[in-house]
Amino acid sequence: MKKLETSYLGLALSSPVIVSSSPFTASVESIVELEKAGAGAVVLKSIFEEQIDGEAATLEHYSAYPEASGYLARYLEADYIRGFLDMIAALKRTTKIPVIASINCAESGSWVDYAKQIAAAGADALELNVFFLATDDRSSAAAIEERYASIVGAVAEAVSIPVSVKLSPRFTNIHAVLRALYNRGAKGATLYNRFFEPDIVVDEMRLTASDSLSGPKELRNVLRDVALSSSLLPPLELSVSTGVHTGDDVLKCLLAGATTAQVCTALYLQGTGVIGRMNERIAQWMDAHGFHSIDQFRGAMRAELRPDKNDPNGRVQYMRFFPQK
Ligand SMILES: Cc1cc2nc3c(=O)[nH]c(=O)nc-3n(C[C@H](O)[C@H](O)[C@H](O)COP(=O)(O)O)c2cc1C
Numbered sequence: 001m002k003k004l005e006t007s008y009l010g011l012a013l014s015s016p017v018i019v020s021s022s023p024f025t026a027s028v029e030s031i032v033e034l035e036k037a038g039a040g041a042v043v044l045k046s047i048f049e050e051q052i053d054g055e056a057a058t059l060e061h062y063s064a065y066p067e068a069s070g071y072l073a074r075y076l077e078a079d080y081i082r083g084f085l086d087m088i089a090a091l092k093r094t095t096k097i098p099v100i101a102s103i104n105c106a107e108s109g110s111w112v113d114y115a116k117q118i119a120a121a122g123a124d125a126l127e128l129n130v131f132f133l134a135t136d137d138r139s140s141a142a143a144i145e146e147r148y149a150s151i152v153g154a155v156a157e158a159v160s161i162p163v164s165v166k167l168s169p170r171f172t173n174i175h176a177v178l179r180a181l182y183n184r185g186a187k188g189a190t191l192y193n194r195f196f197e198p199d200i201v202v203d204e205m206r207l208t209a210s211d212s213l214s215g216p217k218e219l220r221n222v223l224r225d226v227a228l229s230s231s232l233l234p235p236l237e238l239s240v241s242t243g244v245h246t247g248d249d250v251l252k253c254l255l256a257g258a259t260t261a262q263v264c265t266a267l268y269l270q271g272t273g274v275i276g277r278m279n280e281r282i283a284q285w286m287d288a289h290g291f292h293s294i295d296q297f298r299g300a301m302r303a304e305l306r307p308d309k310n311d312p313n314g315r316v317q318y319m320r321f322f323p324q325k
Pocket residue numbers: 020021022023045046047102104129166192193194212213214215241242243244262263264265266
C-alpha cells in the first residue's frame with residue numbers, strides 16, 4: 001500500500017509498523033515471514049556488548065532469571081558473533097526489508113569496532129539498547145546521562161549508518177536526555193524499553209519474573225513524551241515501543257508525532273497476521289479522513305497532548321478529568 005510508505009532514520013519503509021528487537025527477529029526465516037506479513041522494517045534481536053567483548057560468561061548470572069535464560073543460551077554460543085554478521089549479510093541478499101541491528105550495551109568499549117563490522121555486513125541502521133541499573137547512591141543523574149551520551153557519541157562517530165537509541169522510561173527529563181543524545185549523533189530514539197521486572201512469591205520467599213508481555217494500556221505512558229519531544233526536537237525521529245497492540249495504537253503513535261511504531265507482544269498474542277491487519281486499519285482510517293500520506297497527519301494531535309499553556313506543569317489534569325472527586 002503506497003500510502004503507508006514512510007521514512008525512518010533516512011530509510012524507506014513500506015509501512016510505519018516495525019518489528020522490535022525480539023526472538024521474532026532472530027533468524028532469516030522469521031524475518032522473511034515478517035516482510036511477507038507487511039512489516040516496514042525489523043530491529044534484530046540484540047547482541048550483548050559482553051558477548052562481543054568475549055565476556056559472555058558474565059552474562060551467565062542473568063540466567064537466574066528464568067525468562068532470560070532461554071534466549072541468553074544463544075548468546076553464549078561461541079560462533080554467535082560471526083553468525084550475527086552472516087545473518088545480516090544473508091538478509092541483505094534475500095530480503096528488501098530495512099534491517100536495523102541492535103546492540104545491548106552499558107558502556108562503550110572495544111565492542112564499538114564490532115559496530116563497524118555490523119555496518120559493513122549491510123545493516124541499514126543500528127539501535128543501541130543502552131541500560132544499566134543505577135545502584136550507586138553517589139552517582140548523579142547528570143553523570144549517568146553523560147554515560148549514555150558518551151556511548152552514543154562513540155558509536156555514531158565510528159559508523160556511517162544512522163544510530164538510534166532505545167531508552168528506559170526512567171529519566172527525570174527525557175527531553176533533555178534526547179537532546180544530549182541528538183547532539184552526540186543519534187538520529188532517532190525508541191521510547192521505551194520494557195523490562196522484565198522481578199516480583200516476589202511471598203509464600204515461597206523467592207523471586208519470579210513479572211509479565212514479559214505488555215498490556216495495551218502501557219502505550220499511554222509514552223504518547224505525551226512523544227508529543228513533547230517531537231515538538232521540542234523535530235529532527236530526532238521517534239519510534240514507539242511498548243503497548244502497541246492494534247492499528248489504532250499505531251495511529252495514536254503517529255498522531256502524537258512518532259515516525260514509526262514497534263511491535264513485539266502483539267505478535268506473541270495475535271500472530272504475524274496482526275501486521276497486515278494494522279496496515280489495513282491505518283489505510284482505511286487514512287481513506288476515511290482523506291489523507292494520502294502519513295506526513296499529512298503525523299503529529300496532528302501533538303498540541304492537544306502537550307500540557308496547556310495555563311497549566312505548563314500538567315498539574316491541573318486530575319481536576320479536569322475528575323472534577324467531582
Ligand atoms: C522475549 C522478549 C525478548 C526481547 N528481547 C529484546 C532484545 O534483545 N533487545 C531489545 O532491545 N528489546 C528486547 N525485547 C523488548 C521488545 O523489543 C519491546 O521493546 C518490548 O517487548 C515492549 O514492546 P511490546 O509492548 O510491543 O512487547 C524483548 C521482549 C521480549 C518479550
